[in-house]
Amino acid sequence: MRPTKRDELVQQALQAFYRNGFQAxxxxxxxxxxxxxxxxMYKHFRTKEDLILAVLRLRDEHFRNWLYRRMEELAETPRQQLIAMFDALEEWFAEPGYRGCMFIKASSEYQDANHPIHKQSAEHKRMLEIHITDLARKAGLRDADALARQLLLLKEGAMVTAHLGHTAxxxxxxKAAAIQLIEAHRQ
Amino acid sequence: MRPTKRDELVQQALQAFYRNGFQAxxxxxxxxxxxxxxxxMYKHFRTKEDLILAVLRLRDEHFRNWLYRRMEELAETPRQQLIAMFDALEEWFAEPGYRGCMFIKASSEYQDANHPIHKQSAEHKRMLEIHITDLARKAGLRDADALARQLLLLKEGAMVTAHLGHTAxxxxxxKAAAIQLIEAHRQ
DNA sequence: CTCTATGTTTACCGATCGGTACACTTTGCA
DNA sequence: TGCAAAGTGTACCGATCGGTAAACATAGAG
Structure with missing residues (x-):
C-alpha cells in the first residue's frame, strides 16, 4: 500500500473539481x-466516475473530520458545540476559495437518485445527520432526531446561500435560528 | 412580437435542462x-448561455408566481402564509419529476460569482427574500428582515435535502422549525 | 542483475461539443 | 399575387470529450 502518486492525484483532482465543477x-x-x-490516471481509476467517487470519499473524510474537530475546539458542552457548528461554517464561508458544498454540487450534476455519485453524496449527508443527532441526544435535548434534522436544514441552507451570496x-x-430552536427543545 | 415557437423552445429547454442539467x-x-x-434555435439565441438565461427568467417567473399564489391559497393571514410556504414546498417535493432547485443547480454548474448565469440565480433568491421579508413585516413580526432570512435558510435547506433524499x-x-422561529418573533 | 510495478510520452479512437453555411420550404400580410 | 420573415434539413467546422495502444523510462526488491 504505497501512498504518494495515487493520493496526490485524488487530492489535486479534488481541488480542480471543486473549483471548476465535475462535468466541466x-x-x-x-x-x-x-x-x-x-x-x-487510467491505471489508477478505470473511469472518470471512479475518480470522482474517490474524490468524494476523500472530501467526506476531510470535511467531517474538520467540522467535528472545529466544533469541539470552539465549545465544550454538546449543546454549545451544536451552536458552534455555525461559527465553524462561518470560518469556512470566509475562505477565499469557498464555492459551496461539494456534495450538493455533485448531486446537482449527477441528478439520478440511483447514480453512484448521487448516492455517495446522500451518504455523506446521512453520516452528518447521525453525528449531529448523537450530539443533540448527548445534550439532553427533547426530540433529538427532529432537532438535528432542523439544524441540518439550516446548515444546508447556509451553505447554499453563502455561495449564492445575496446575503451578508x-x-x-x-446560528441565531439554531439557538432559538435548541432553546425550544430544552426539557 | 409573435409568441409561439421561441417560447415553446424556452419552455421545452427548461424541461430538458431541469431533467438533465445544463452542461450535460x-x-x-x-x-x-x-x-x-x-x-x-441559433436564430433566436446567439449562444447556449443566452438560451439558459432565458430559461432561468421563465423559471423565475413561474416559480415565484406559483409559490406566492399557493401560499395565498393555503392560508389567509401573512403569518399563516409564511408557514404555508413549507406546505407548498412539500407539494412540490412530492411531484414525480422533482430534482431540486434549478437556480442552485445553475449556480453549481456556473460557479464564478461574476458569471451571468450565477448572477441571475442570485437575483432570483434576492427577489424571494424581498417578498418574504415584506410578508414578515405585514405579519407584524419583530425583526422581519432577520426572520425572513432564517425562513429562507430553512427553505433552501429543505429543497436541497429533498433532492438528496436521505430524510423522510x-x-x-x-415547517416545524419555522413555526418556532415565527413564534419567537412575535411582539 | 534482472524482474516487476509504476510511471512516462505520444499518438490515436469515435463521439460529441457549441456554433455556422447554405439552400430550401412554409406562412402571414400587404 | 408576391414578398419577406421565420423555419427547415443537411452537412460541416475545429475543439474537446472519455478512454486506449504501444513503446519506453525509472526504481526498489529478490
Whole structure:
C-alpha cells in the first residue's frame, strides 16, 4: 500500500473539481493541471466516475473530520458545540476559495437518485445527520432526531446561500435560528 | 412580437435542462428533443448561455408566481402564509419529476460569482427574500428582515435535502422549525 | 542483475461539443 | 399575387470529450 502518486492525484483532482465543477473539468485538463499523465490516471481509476467517487470519499473524510474537530475546539458542552457548528461554517464561508458544498454540487450534476455519485453524496449527508443527532441526544435535548434534522436544514441552507451570496452572513443568521430552536427543545 | 415557437423552445429547454442539467444537455440533444432545428434555435439565441438565461427568467417567473399564489391559497393571514410556504414546498417535493432547485443547480454548474448565469440565480433568491421579508413585516413580526432570512435558510435547506433524499420529509421538518422561529418573533 | 510495478510520452479512437453555411420550404400580410 | 420573415434539413467546422495502444523510462526488491 504505497501512498504518494495515487493520493496526490485524488487530492489535486479534488481541488480542480471543486473549483471548476465535475462535468466541466475534463480528463485532459486534469492531466495538464496535476502534471500526471492521462495513462497513469487510467491505471489508477478505470473511469472518470471512479475518480470522482474517490474524490468524494476523500472530501467526506476531510470535511467531517474538520467540522467535528472545529466544533469541539470552539465549545465544550454538546449543546454549545451544536451552536458552534455555525461559527465553524462561518470560518469556512470566509475562505477565499469557498464555492459551496461539494456534495450538493455533485448531486446537482449527477441528478439520478440511483447514480453512484448521487448516492455517495446522500451518504455523506446521512453520516452528518447521525453525528449531529448523537450530539443533540448527548445534550439532553427533547426530540433529538427532529432537532438535528432542523439544524441540518439550516446548515444546508447556509451553505447554499453563502455561495449564492445575496446575503451578508448566512452562517450567523443560521446560528441565531439554531439557538432559538435548541432553546425550544430544552426539557 | 409573435409568441409561439421561441417560447415553446424556452419552455421545452427548461424541461430538458431541469431533467438533465445544463452542461450535460447539448444543443444537438435539445434540438432532437424539442423537434426544433438547431439553426432555428441559433436564430433566436446567439449562444447556449443566452438560451439558459432565458430559461432561468421563465423559471423565475413561474416559480415565484406559483409559490406566492399557493401560499395565498393555503392560508389567509401573512403569518399563516409564511408557514404555508413549507406546505407548498412539500407539494412540490412530492411531484414525480422533482430534482431540486434549478437556480442552485445553475449556480453549481456556473460557479464564478461574476458569471451571468450565477448572477441571475442570485437575483432570483434576492427577489424571494424581498417578498418574504415584506410578508414578515405585514405579519407584524419583530425583526422581519432577520426572520425572513432564517425562513429562507430553512427553505433552501429543505429543497436541497429533498433532492438528496436521505430524510423522510424535510418540508415538514422545516415547517416545524419555522413555526418556532415565527413564534419567537412575535411582539 | 534482472524482474516487476509504476510511471512516462505520444499518438490515436469515435463521439460529441457549441456554433455556422447554405439552400430550401412554409406562412402571414400587404 | 408576391414578398419577406421565420423555419427547415443537411452537412460541416475545429475543439474537446472519455478512454486506449504501444513503446519506453525509472526504481526498489529478490
Amino acid at each position: 473539468t475534463g480528463m485532459d485538463m486534469l492531466a495538464a493541471e496535476t502534471g500526471i499523465s492521462k495513462t497513469s 452572513n448566512p452562517a450567523q443568521d443560521a | 444537455t447539448g444543443m444537438d440533444m435539445l434540438a432532437a428533443e424539442t423537434g426544433i432545428s438547431k439553426t432555428s 420529509n424535510p418540508a415538514q421538518d422545516a
